[in-house]
Amino acid sequence: MSASDPDRGSGASRGISDALHDPTTQDSRGGQGYPGPTGAQDFPLETYALSVNGRDLPVDDAWVGESLLYVLRERLGQPGSKNACEQGECGSCSVLMDGALVASCCVLAADAVGSAITTVEGLTGEGELSDVQRAFIEQGAVQCGFCIPGMIVALTDLLDRSPAASELEMREAISGNLCRCTGYGRIFAAFRQVQEEREHARA
Amino acid sequence: MSVIARPASLQDAFDALDALPNADLLAGGTDFMVEVNFGHRRPPAVVAVRRVPELQGYQVRPDEVDIGAAVTWTTIEGELADELPALAAAARTVGSPQMRNAATIGGNIATASPAGDGLPVLLAADASLVLASRHGERTVPVADFITGVKRTVLQPGEIITRVRVPRLTGPQEFLKVGTRNAMVISICCAALLVDRVGCTVRIGLGSVAPTPVRAPDAESYIAAEIDWDALSAPAESVVRFGELVRDAVRPITDHRGTAAYRSRAVQVIATRALERSLA
Numbered sequence: 091m092s093a094s095d096p097d098r099g100s101g102a103s104r105g106i107s108d109a110l111h112d113p114t115t116q117d118s119r120g121g122q123g124y125p126g127p128t129g130a131q132d133f134p135l136e137t138y139a140l141s142v143n144g145r146d147l148p149v150d151d152a153w154v155g156e157s158l159l160y161v162l163r164e165r166l167g168q169p170g171s172k173n174a175c176e177q178g179e180c181g182s183c184s185v186l187m188d189g190a191l192v193a194s195c196c197v198l199a200a201d202a203v204g205s206a207i208t209t210v211e212g213l214t215g216e217g218e219l220s221d222v223q224r225a226f227i228e229q230g231a232v233q234c235g236f237c238i239p240g241m242i243v244a245l246t247d248l249l250d251r252s253p254a255a256s257e258l259e260m261r262e263a264i265s266g267n268l269c270r271c272t273g274y275g276r277i278f279a280a281f282r283q284v285q286e287e288r289e290h291a292r293a
Numbered sequence: 294m295s296v297i298a299r300p301a302s303l304q305d306a307f308d309a310l311d312a313l314p315n316a317d318l319l320a321g322g323t324d325f326m327v328e329v330n331f332g333h334r335r336p337p338a339v340v341a342v343r344r345v346p347e348l349q350g351y352q353v354r355p356d357e358v359d360i361g362a363a364v365t366w367t368t369i370e371g372e373l374a375d376e377l378p379a380l381a382a383a384a385r386t387v388g389s390p391q392m393r394n395a396a397t398i399g400g401n402i403a404t405a406s407p408a409g410d411g412l413p414v415l416l417a418a419d420a421s422l423v424l425a426s427r428h429g430e431r432t433v434p435v436a437d438f439i440t441g442v443k444r445t446v447l448q449p450g451e452i453i454t455r456v457r458v459p460r461l462t463g464p465q466e467f468l469k470v471g472t473r474n475a476m477v478i479s480i481c482c483a484a485l486l487v488d489r490v491g492c493t494v495r496i497g498l499g500s501v502a503p504t505p506v507r508a509p510d511a512e513s514y515i516a517a518e519i520d521w522d523a524l525s526a527p528a529e530s531v532v533r534f535g536e537l538v539r540d541a542v543r544p545i546t547d548h549r550g551t552a553a554y555r556s557r558a559v560q561v562i563a564t565r566a567l568e569r570s571l572a
């Protein structure tokens with residue numbers, strides 16, 4: 091099953107997100123949500139297109155309530171943005187929308203029409219590493235890796251906006267990106283490495 | 294027929310609300326999408342207002358700042374810290390940078406959460422809202438707009454277009470208690486605004502009642518105790534102010550904190566905010 095398979099998410103390998111977004115299943119987190127099988131009129135569908143990493147991609151007959159994160163991962167074959175909290179707490183789904191860092195789980199996909207969306211997949215060309223990604227590898231900033239795509243997008247955003255960002259600004263910039271493995275130290279080191287490399291390149 | 298409208302003008306938004314009478318209004322999405330993701334809200338249709346030009350930008354006037362309802366907390370944090378210090382301070386505590394880039398002041402008000410970080414400031418500043426519909430505009434004080442937990446007087450067909458925040462001369466503080474220093478929903482919060490011209494102290498309190506509340510007895514008490522030329526007050530009056538604030542709130546116990554803790558904490562931050570504001 092490829093990442094771009096439109097049927098991805100159906101069948102035996104369904105995740106929490108699929109269950110949550112499937113109108114026919116109960117909310118697995120307490121049963122207060124979807125009231126079981128209901129008519130399609132309760133889950134109206136919409137067809138639109140999103141601009142993701144410079145390409146216009148069609149989204150056909152999607153429930154209007156789907157998040158940008160869900161559409162990216164499950165409909166558009168862009169699984170780099172990770173799904174963890176679904177409530178804007180963890181930052182693992184961070185993307186750039188018209189140049190602003192946002193949590194894609196808290197963006198209604200159907201309202202992202204007309205906005206330029208950049209995911210972690212779009213930071214470099216196919217098969218290439220950005221300086222931020224390379225620094226993460228060289229500094230050993232990755233353990234389980236789940237938070238890393240969001241961390242990379244957030245730090246790329248900061249380095250582009252504010253190349254000389256202070257330690258405090260850097261810490262604040264990733265205050266919305268939770269990492270439960272690393273203790274952040276090597277992530278900070280990777281950030282400083284990129285700062286120094288870019289400073290050197292400008293000099 | 295399409296079930297989402299993305300109007301590019303206020304008129305288009307009214308047309309969309311007529312065409313989709315059961316639609317939910319969507320701004321930045323940071324409250325809305327959490328409810329949708331957890332299955333607590335199923336939008337039958339959506340009118341997304343973030344593109345409406347009448348909801349954008351802000352104007353700084355001598356007596357007030359007129360803020361578009363679709364202005365994000367990032368903008369308020371970064372650009373209005375001189376004009377509206379307490380609102381900018383509150384903005385900085387709203388969620389994460391990702392949330393603040395999307396979440397709007399109008400959305401914060403319309404959600405009307407007891408824990409909405411911007412609301413105590415707006416309440417203390419006597420801010421008012423411009424509500425527009427096809428039939429015209431009305432201006433409603435924030436204090437009258439929010440009527441209960443996530444309840445407001447917004448009528449079907451109405452949209453919050455502007456938030457008008459009076460500018461005051463004097464110190465302002467915003468203090469928030471949470472389980473850590475970033476990205477928390479408040480256990481309680483307090484905005485204290487001193488008006489040196491009108492010789493008043495205003496305090497707005499969050500997460501300690503079904504709606505954000507003021508503490509009028511505490512405000513009038515301390516206004517009479519302050520030496521307005523020196524902007525100072527006796528230490529025992531500052532302590533008494535905190536007690537009167539505590540007595541003004543009706544907190545509940547929930548998963549974020551107990552009623553007793555909230556009463557104590559709101560007393561502490563109210564006292565601290567006043568101490569920081571006085572000479």
